[in-house]
């Protein structure tokens with residue numbers, strides 16, 4: 001038990017909360033820095049997201065209308081990725097599993113090897129301060145495009161990505177559509193994750209875990225609807241990487257106080273606390289801990305247990321620093 005972290009929560013000392021080591025294992029590089037940082041870089045303000053957006057549709061509309069016109073280019077992406085790592089370091093994040101969307105390749109005429117060089121340089125530049133573990137991000141709609149599928153298979157062979165994540169509209173593809181991609185990712189030792197159960201469907205969580213042999217689920221909060229599935233997740237130690245503010249702002253749940261992370265925790269499901277998209281949701285990992293404490297979802301002791309457990313499991317399960325020791 002870390003008295004400092006517990007005290008920091010109970011005295012609302014955000015600086016001390018930030019000083020405690022943490023993980024962030026659910027974060028998308030393209031939207032991972034604070035919006036204010038992007039505004040400073042651009043030299044002008046961006047329209048704030050509404051506090052309640054209508055699900056992924058609402059979020060994608062905001063990205064398309066407000067963020068993309070200013071930031072959807074190579075310089076924008078590279079600024080955001082580096083700035084996001086700095087934000088994470090300032091927040092006390094020591095292990096950062098950050099996803100890089102396969103479609104970022106549109107910025108790199110030199111293809112995967114050129115994107116890999118950029119990511120490798122980031123890992124190297126910050127390695128004294130943070131364990132950056134690049135993750136391959138794959139949007140479900142890309143499963144319908146042979147070009148992106150081919151790129152994803154090639155990206156797995158680049159020996160840079162330590163994990164893979166699947167996200168975006170669930171109706172765009174069934175998990176079976178990426179099953180062989182996931183088999184290949186497993187074969188090279190990657191951790192397997194997917195977004196599922198963000199908006200409903202406990203059974204869908206179990207099915208996706210089984211079909212793709214997932215190690216971890218991004219969100220997965222719908223599992224709280226089923227005691228049986230929570231027990232199954234607990235027995236199999238399938239970790240749910242939860243992003244509380246994202247769930248509230250996208251309307252997955254009505255408010256923080258009723259967040260099902262409490263139910264999941266009480267049923268022994270391993271949970272971690274993460275940011276998702278800092279540029280949109282605006283809450284660092286430390287702030288997410290503080291918010292859960294202030295909303296009465298967890299005691300300071302429980303939050304400290306979640307923090308320490310995530311450091312232990314994230315640190316222990318895949319100790320594969322991809323850069324070989326020199």
Ligand SMILES: [Zn+2]
Pocket residue numbers: 026027028167195218276
């Ligand atoms: Zn996400």
